[in-house]
Amino acid sequence: MIRHIARLVLACPKFWAIGSVITTLVMAVCMTQISFDIQPSATITSDNQTSRDLARFHDEYGRDDNDVVLLIEGDDLLQWNQLQQLRKLRDQLQELPGVQYVASILDVRRRTGSMIPLIPRDVADDGAGFDAETLLSELIKHPISKDQLISDDGKMLAMWARIEGDSLAVSGITQVIEPTKRFARQYETDTGATVHIAGHTAIRDDVLNSLQRAMFISCTAAAIVAFFVALALFRGLVAVVVVVTAPAVGAIWTFGLMAACGEQVGGLLTALPNLVFTIGLTDSVHLLLEMQNELRAGRTSRNAAYRGLVRVGPACWLTSVTTVIGFGSLMLSRTPSVAAFGMWTAVGTSFAMLANIVVLPTLVMWLPKRWLITNATATHRMSDWIERMVAPMVRRSRLTAAIGVGLCVLLLGPALSQEPDIVWTETIPDHSSSAVAMRHADDKLGGALLCYVTVRWPESYQMPDSQIIKATARAQSILRAAPQFSGTFSIGNVLASVPGRTMRDRFRMIDRMPEAIQSGLMNESARSLVVTARVPNDGAAALNKRIQGVDVELEALRQEFPDFEFTITGTVVAASRNMNLVIMDLARSLAVAAVLIFIVFTIAFRSIKTGLLSVVPNVLPLLVTAAGLSFCGYPLLITAALTFSLCLGLAVDDTLHLLIRYRAVRRYDRDARSAAMKAVRQVGPALVVTTIILFSGFAAMMTSPLPGVRLFAGLSALTLVTALIGDLLIFPAMLVVGSSSSESKD
Incomplete structure (x- = not known):
């Protein structure tokens, strides 16, 4: 199929070039309309009882x-x-x-x-x-x-x-x-x-202002650093421009379409530019290096572009298919923000692949050969260095494979022990005004975040019935006694502040209060009132544990007042519960994606053994990243879950390129060790170049003032290095072990 696509693209280069330019310009114009003005509830809403309770609360009392x-x-x-x-x-x-x-x-x-x-x-x-x-x-x-x-x-x-x-x-x-x-x-x-x-x-x-500013500064710094690193590696300005143009165009198409569809950028989608560009760049480097080799061999620009597409294109296509399937599985999530992230990542991956197939060969055909052909000495030296590094691992293939499997098993425990958590201020700088204010509120007032217990009574009761007042007082006492709940407030506080001989007399006095304040305490038409409490900004995990304790007490209260309904709710409660679900949803969906990728590998190569062999290099970076979080004392933050997405895309890409080249070499070299070394020598430079470029870009992003961006960049850099080690050192040894015993004896 890739041959037909290559012929189609190269037969009408002007058509594809004009179409690409027009599409890019239109999408670039659309990008100017993209909005970071995300609705706050978009990220925390899910299809569960917690979200339904919050929606009911908002209907009765307005937004909290x-x-x-x-x-x-x-x-x-x-x-x-x-x-x-x-x-x-x-x-x-x-x-x-x-x-x-x-x-x-x-x-x-x-x-x-x-x-x-x-x-x-x-x-x-x-x-x-x-x-x-x-x-x-x-x-x-x-x-x-x-x-x-x-x-x-x-x-x-x-x-x-x-x-x-x-x-x-x-x-x-x-x-x-x-x-x-x-x-x-x-x-x-x-x-x-x-x-x-x-x-x-x-x-x-603060999130909006910090996000827009930090994304621009961090991405610009990363792009500049990565550009100069790429310039040093490719030894040619034109080659660098060519290699980054296609993934950049793919990212522009993705964001332009998002803007045209009215998609708001926030939450999970803030990681999309880096993700799409990174996935596209890995394939772009492989394609350009292959085309450069063909140009050095004396072939015409058209022939070099065609042979590059035919030799490397299948790996790029299969990489995109597996990545699209993996991220597309996130669309099954019950959480809209996760489903949207999965959909747009799948779209972005498809656009990056399309840009690599259309834009990059067109540039190679039109640009003078002398601009693209760079000195091959550096590439040969890199191949020699890689060969020296990999050869001992291949010679001791069984030991190397055992170490790889053992590392996965060893890291599985710490990786699975991670508990999800979020903190409201984790995405903004520690010195930002709102972060400082939240700390002051925690220290002086016990917090500035509100949670609520709604008390609903049956039609047989009317305010101010003593049972309603009693049930409300009991609910308030439960919150008051709960650890880290402070400043409880209800209609009981108001009744205690107004004069009157009887409860009914005092209740009438409440009418003197402004309607806006009354509506925040009670909704007689809905037969409900609320008890409010403040909680500190110490994370969802800690809050959820406290909420579980309150729920136990409320269950006893339900037994005491069987006709009443008691529900703990509020935005901070829903966010704590649902954001944990978002993180776990991402983790579970990525596990499903890994299984689907294994199935795709098995079907594409018609070999269960090949599918099994590909598991270790793809899973190892995920486990190292998760275990690294655990060893450093970090919980499973949403930033880490996004890094896992990047990790999976990169690992699959490198594994496929190496695997397809190995199988191609095996057609004429029946010795497994020799074939593995030749495949590594041919594909290894592209893997190393991609890793160095992306690593330098993420390293530059670690200067960001946003803690979330720094963590994402650091974890991504760790993922890149681990994926490279898994694909260059462990996977070739596993391929040798997976071959027939006559070809893989140590």
Whole structure:
């Protein structure tokens, strides 16, 4: 089949060239419209009960991830002049378009019949008669502000602003965050206090800004470093341009189509450019080196392009098929973000293959031969060096193969012991404003992330029935007693803050509260109310363990109140549970992909033995990367799961090129050792060149300020080296062992 494709491409080079240029230009224009404005719920949503509980909660109470939390630190925050500036800040936030309400100590009212504000608006300009110490004493005892809006020492205040909207994209958040930062800076100037902006919205705003900036800087640095390394290896500027053009075009086509389809770039899809370019570059290097060899042999440009496609094309085609099948299997995931990642990676791999088959041969045909033919001395020296490295392994093939299998078995335990985890701030720099704010919130207030227990009652009850109040109080006591849950809040706090002889009298007083605040506590039409608690930003694994403990207590509460429904939910709860599912989904899907790749190998080469032999070099990089995480004390982060995807694509590519060349050599050389060494000598330079180029690029990315990018780059570099070792040192020995005993005796 590849012969027909090669003839088709080379028969009409102008047609393919014009088509490629037009397509690239159109897709490049489309790329300018690509958006990083991802919906926050897109990554954490899954087809499970957790997501359905969260959706029901949002229907009844609105989004809980649209809060902007201002943490204000200072020594004299309750002095009159400071309170006046606080009121100015509150009013500025309240007037912002899109802000539903702002809650602060200014909203706390006295527990008397008049319910006048605890902090009066009308006081002498110099604050005469105002007592800050008395105010602090009242605030830290008040059911509304205690553990909610002020620290016990009065040196930190919390102001919560809720943004209107359903599942706001980052652009909607930025419209509030940016002026909030300006107002906060002005408040700091006027008072000398410090303002930290925390919460989901601040993190997402930092993620967007950091992601766009870091992706541009890191990718540019990686491209520059990789370019000069490639220049040193290829000894020719034109050759470098040719080898990177095809994978770059494939990446442009992929992102252009994503933009045209309205796909938002965020979460898993941020790794797609590197993934598509990397997969495309490996095949591009193999093709160009083969075509250069044909040109040096005196063949015409057209003939060299044709022979290069025929000799290397089958391996490139089979690599793309296996990679597409592997990543395509992710589309079966119940998590939309994982399914989208699998689909677009499969599309990108296909485009990279198409660009390599169309763009690279066309360039080779049109460019002068002297521009492409570089000095072969470096390649020959590299082949000699590789041969010296591999020869001892092939001579001791059984021992080498046993070491490879043993390493896989040895690393299997640490690799499988990895537990998934995420931290909300893991993708932004440690020194970023939101990361610093989240740490302050954890230290001073016990956290700025909210989780909820919804209490739902049957139709036979109506507020304020004593059973509803009792069930709510019991749910609140469970959260209050749970470790690392702080600042519990419910309608019970409000009822305790208003006057009235009876519960019904106090319940009527709640009507005096703003509707926006009431709606966050209770929904009588849905017969439900919520208990809120804050949790620290210490990771999904830790939170899930605490949630399991709360669930046990809630199950006992369900037995006590059989007609009631108690559910722990919230964005942070759903994200913790579902992001773990995302990571495990990626890991399971990659395991399925590995099995599918084994099946493809077996069918393509009509040999189960060949399929089995290919397992070790493909699995070893995965196991080394996972075990390396374990040894370094890292949990199984989503960044690591993405690295596994890259790892699988690279390992399969190198293995296939070596295997197909080995089988081609075996047609005229029946000695397994000799055939393995010849295959390594022919294919090895391309493997080494690809690895060095990509390694240098990922090494440059390790300078990124984003922890996630640094981890991804470091793991990818480790994967590249391990894949090279597996394919150059272990796989040839396994091929020899897999041959007949007469040809593979040690």
